[in-house]
Amino acid sequence: MRRAVAAAALAAALAAPASTSAGGGITVFAAASLTGVFPKIAALPRYSFAGSDQLAFQLRQGAPADVYAAASPKYPELLCRDGLVRKPAVFATNRLVVIVPRRNPARIGSVYDLRRSGVKLVIGDAGVPVGSYTRQILDTLGITNDVLKNVVSQETDVKGIVAKVALGEADAGFVYATDTKPVLRKVKPVALPAWAQPPIRYEIAVVSSTKRATAARAFVTKVLSRRGRALLAQAGFGLPKRK
Amino acid sequence: MTRLAAAAAGLALVAAVVFLALPVAALFLRISPGDLVDALRSEVFRDALLVSLKTSAIAHAAVLLVGTPAAYVLARRRFRGRGLVLTLFELPLVLPPAVAGVALLATFGRYQLLGGSLNALGIQVGLTQTAVVLAVAFVESPFYVRGAVAAFEAVDANLLDAARTLGASPPRVFARVALPLAAGGLGAASTLALARGLGEFGATIVFAGSLQRVTQTLPLAIYAEFEQDFDVALAIGALFAVFGVAILLALKLVPAWTRSLSISASRPAASTSS
Numbered sequence: 001m002r003r004a005v006a007a008a009a010l011a012a013a014l015a016a017p018a019s020t021s022a023g024g025g026i027t028v029f030a031a032a033s034l035t036g037v038f039p040k041i042a043a044l045p046r047y048s049f050a051g052s053d054q055l056a057f058q059l060r061q062g063a064p065a066d067v068y069a070a071a072s073p074k075y076p077e078l079l080c081r082d083g084l085v086r087k088p089a090v091f092a093t094n095r096l097v098v099i100v101p102r103r104n105p106a107r108i109g110s111v112y113d114l115r116r117s118g119v120k121l122v123i124g125d126a127g128v129p130v131g132s133y134t135r136q137i138l139d140t141l142g143i144t145n146d147v148l149k150n151v152v153s154q155e156t157d158v159k160g161i162v163a164k165v166a167l168g169e170a171d172a173g174f175v176y177a178t179d180t181k182p183v184l185r186k187v188k189p190v191a192l193p194a195w196a197q198p199p200i201r202y203e204i205a206v207v208s209s210t211k212r213a214t215a216a217r218a219f220v221t222k223v224l225s226r227r228g229r230a231l232l233a234q235a236g237f238g239l240p241k242r243k
Numbered sequence: 244m245t246r247l248a249a250a251a252a253g254l255a256l257v258a259a260v261v262f263l264a265l266p267v268a269a270l271f272l273r274i275s276p277g278d279l280v281d282a283l284r285s286e287v288f289r290d291a292l293l294v295s296l297k298t299s300a301i302a303h304a305a306v307l308l309v310g311t312p313a314a315y316v317l318a319r320r321r322f323r324g325r326g327l328v329l330t331l332f333e334l335p336l337v338l339p340p341a342v343a344g345v346a347l348l349a350t351f352g353r354y355q356l357l358g359g360s361l362n363a364l365g366i367q368v369g370l371t372q373t374a375v376v377l378a379v380a381f382v383e384s385p386f387y388v389r390g391a392v393a394a395f396e397a398v399d400a401n402l403l404d405a406a407r408t409l410g411a412s413p414p415r416v417f418a419r420v421a422l423p424l425a426a427g428g429l430g431a432a433s434t435l436a437l438a439r440g441l442g443e444f445g446a447t448i449v450f451a452g453s454l455q456r457v458t459q460t461l462p463l464a465i466y467a468e469f470e471q472d473f474d475v476a477l478a479i480g481a482l483f484a485v486f487g488v489a490i491l492l493a494l495k496l497v498p499a500w501t502r503s504l505s506i507s508a509s510r511p512a513a514s515t516s517s
Contacts, residue, residue, distance in 0.1 A: 057470030105353075120370060122452065127471045152370045153452025156467065164452065168354040169369035 026215045027064060029055040031071035031129070031202065032157035033094065033176045037235040038069070041228050042219055051128035051157035059084055059207065066216040069204040069223070071158075071176070072129035076203040088205035091223050093238035095177040095197055096133055098190040099165050106171035111192050114172060115146035122161050122170040125154045129200075130161070134174040136198040162187070176200070178236040201240070267484050274477045282478030290456045291464035291479070298372060298460060299440050302379035306387050306436060311429065314391030315417055319403075329392070335385045343381055344449025351377065351450075374451035375458050383440035390432020394425040431494050438490050442483070 028045045030038050035049045045067075048055065052070035056079060059068060068085055070076050076088035100108045106119045114121055124131025131154065138144045152170060155161045161173040166186040180189045204223055206216045222228050229239050274282070282288060317329065335343060351368040352358045361368060368374050398421055406416045422429075444462040451458040453467060461479050469476040 051470075054470050120367075122370075125453075125467060151454060153454050153458065154467075155453070160452075164370065167348065167352055167369075169348070169352055169452075 026066035026210075026212050026219060028067045028069065028219065029059065029063070029065040029207075030067075030069040031055075032159045033071055033130070033179055034069060034202075035159065036182055037178070037232055037237070038223075040231050040235075042222050045219060049157075049159075051125070053127040053129070054156065062209075064209075065207050066210040066212050067204065067219050068207055069202065070129070071200070071202055072132070073201050073203045074129070076205050080205060083208060085205035085207050088203040089220070089224060090201050090240045091204050091228075092202040092232050093240060094200040094202065095238070096130075096137055096174055096192055096200070097177045097180060098172050098192060099162070099175055099180055099183075099187040100172045100190060101165055101168040101170075102186055102188055103168070104171075104188060105168070108172050108190055110190065111141065111147075112143065114150060115143055117150070119150045120152045120169075120171045121147065121150040122153045122155060122164045122173040123151055124158060124161060124174070125156050128155075128157055130158045130174065130176065133198050133200055137174075137192060137196050140196040140198070141193070181236055202237075270477055270480045270484055274474055274481065278474050279478050279481060282472075282475045283482070285472075285475055287455065287459075287464055287468060287472075287475055288461075288479060291459050291461045294372070294375070294456065294458065295441055295460040298375040298379055299437065302376045302383065302440055303433070303437050305376075306380055306384045306440075307433060310384055310388045310391060311422075312417070314388050315395050315421060317388075318392045318395030318398075319400075332385045332388045332392075335382055336389075340382055340443065340445025341449055344378060344446035347374070347377055347381060347446060347450045369450065370452040370454075370458070372451075372457055375447055375460060378446035378450050379440040379443050382443050382446055383436040386439050387432045387436035390435060391425070391429055394428025394432060395421060397428060398424045434490055434493060438487065441486070 025044045025046060027048065028038065029048050029050075031052045032049045035047075038047060038049075048065070052072060052075050055065075055068060056070070056075035059065060059079060060082075068076060068079065069091070071094070073088070073090070076085060079085045080088055098108065098111055098114070100106070106113070106116070108114065108119070113119070123134045126132060126135065135144070138147050153160075153164060155164070158175050158179055161170075161175050162179050162183060164170045165173040165175075166183045172190075177189070180187060204220055206213065206220060210216045223232075229242075233239055317325065338346075348355065348369060350356045350358075351361065351374070353362050353367055353369060358368070368377065402424065403416055403420055406420045407413070411419065441460075442462055443460070444466070447453075447458070447460060448463060448466070453459050453463045455464075459467065461483070465476045465479050468479075
């Protein structure tokens with residue numbers, strides 16, 4: 001009997017943190033490139049910004065999120081196929097740019113300068129959307145081998161790329177056009193040829209296992225709303241046609 | 244009442260053991276031996292192992308080379324600011340590794356404290372293998388120095404003084420008397436520091452970035468792979484667990500070995516003083 005009481009007390013003590021973390025707003029898993037704009041669209045949810053692939057992996061492991069927003073259709077569609085998220089909707093588009101530090105130590109004027117030996121380039125890991133888009137555009141431009149030999153670091157999300165270029169540690173990095181705005185004092189964007197741009201579509205979906213489906217749907221509606229679109233456009237995102 | 248307390252304490256022990264043992268066991272249970280072997284054959288793993296071994300070996304050699312005499316001075320001499328220096332050696336222990344990475348970047352980064360001068364010499368540290376070595380040395384050095392200071396302090400000062408009065412020069416006293424007597428403690432400190440260095444993650448990813456074959460150490464490979472290929476992440480984890488057990492066993496065995504060593508080494512000194 002006493003043993004049972006002690007066990008119950010211990011169980012209660014162990015369970016306490018879990019019960020206090022419940023309640024409150026919804027949790028949104030969002031691509032790192034949405035770090036600036038999502039809190040402007042809705043301030044209340046708890047956000048976890050990381051590489052879309054990492055977030056997808058966490059969702060597969062049962063992480064308690066209510067909404068998932070990714071920088072590519074790949075992971076939302078795969079998760080939807082497996083029943084882990086509801087039907088995704090496209091809510092924004094983006095473009096790739098090359099950023100260089102303000103003082104441009106390697107004198108990069110165009111993407112073709114990235115072929116020069118000695119240029120220190122940072123790109124995304126192949127698994128993270130920005131990394132796979134980067135490989136796509138290099139392939140389209142036909143300069144994959146010459147440019148990839150200059151890579152000095154493969155980052156797991158776009159924030160890591162921006163940071164390393166903004167600090168001046170790297171000579172150049174491939175990021176989304178929307179990532180340049182907050183760091184324009186430190187980096188300079190170098191445009192990429194429009195004809196080579198891969199289609200970059202952001203998709204958002206409600207997580208199937210959510211216990212706050214109404215609030216989760218409301219958040220998605222907010223992102224897709226006129227105001228959400230205006231804020232996304234202001235942050236430099238492209239917008240899909242309204243349905 | 245005492246029975247209740249004993250039961251609660253026993254239960255707490257069981258809970259703690261399960262909490263620690265279960266995840267370690269899971270490393271081995273979640274992956275079949277065949278998959279484990281396959282993962283250990285993967286290129287990502289081999290490349291990361293080579294990067295880890297190379298950078299750790301260089302960093303560890305530097306830490307031993309500089310840390311051993313430094314610790315000897317700290318153990319033998321009492322000087323103003325000694326406490327401050329000892330505290331400084333404890334700082335990396337309590338700093339989050341990511342802070343160490345940011346601090347190293349702020350020091351050796353291309354446009355930072357020393358980076359400008361290094362850059363003028365054509366040396367760039369950030370995002371290179373040198374950065375990995377510096378990060379590993381920075382985080383592991385306090386583990387070694389603290390242990391080494393304690394090991395030298397445990398050496399009987401009378402023996403060192405006796406060697407001096409018998410005409411041995413200070414370097415000779417250090418090399419022939421202090422070093423052998425402190426060998427056990429130095430070995431233990433060295434092993435712990437090496438383990439800490441091999442596991443280094445936060446400072447490395449901030450300061451050195453992550454690139455296969457260049458800067459991607461084993462812990463960085465776990466992070467890069469866990470959402471792509473969970474098996475490789477598990478396999479590296481299992482390897483670290485085996486390595487950890489080996490280190491702890493070695494540390495348990497070292498004291499016995501040292502005791503016999505220090506007794507035999509103190510005999511001649513004792514006989515000369517009588």
